[in-house]
Amino acid sequence: MSDTVARVDVRSIEPRRRHPIIFLTFQDLAEGEAMELLCDHDPVVLKSHFELLAPQESEWNYLERGPQTWRVGITRVRSAPPEPTCCGACGGGGH
Numbered sequence: 806m807s808d809t810v811a812r813v814d815v816r817s818i819e820p821r822r823r824h825p826i827i828f829l830t831f832q833d834l835a836e837g838e839a840m841e842l843l844c845d846h847d848p849v850v851l852k853s854h855f856e857l858l859a860p861q862e863s864e865w866n867y868l869e870r871g872p873q874t875w876r877v878g879i880t881r882v883r884s885a886p887p888e889p890t891c892c893g894a895c896g897g898g899g900h
Contacts (some may be wrong), residue, residue: 811840824851839880847875
């Protein structure tokens with residue numbers, strides 16, 4: 806069961822600013838928490854971006870499918886794995 810902790814209504818936000826706001830909100834979610842997204846079109850491209858940038862971290866559930874409003878529940882099902890670190894011993898230069 807997920808806990809909806811954020812509601813993001815992007816219908817009145819300039820299109821180029823929508824995805825960054827949505828991803829920042831998602832990053833703030835803990836495992837098991839969810840956000841509700843409201844938009845004026847089917848966010849299928851956004852879903853593809855989630856699958857590319859945060860694979861297997863989110864679960865999507867359409868709550869309403871248009872024609873005026875789309876509502877999607879996006880749950881963080883697991884956190885991102887930690888970034889690999891390098892000590893530099895391999896010659897990687899600490900990257």
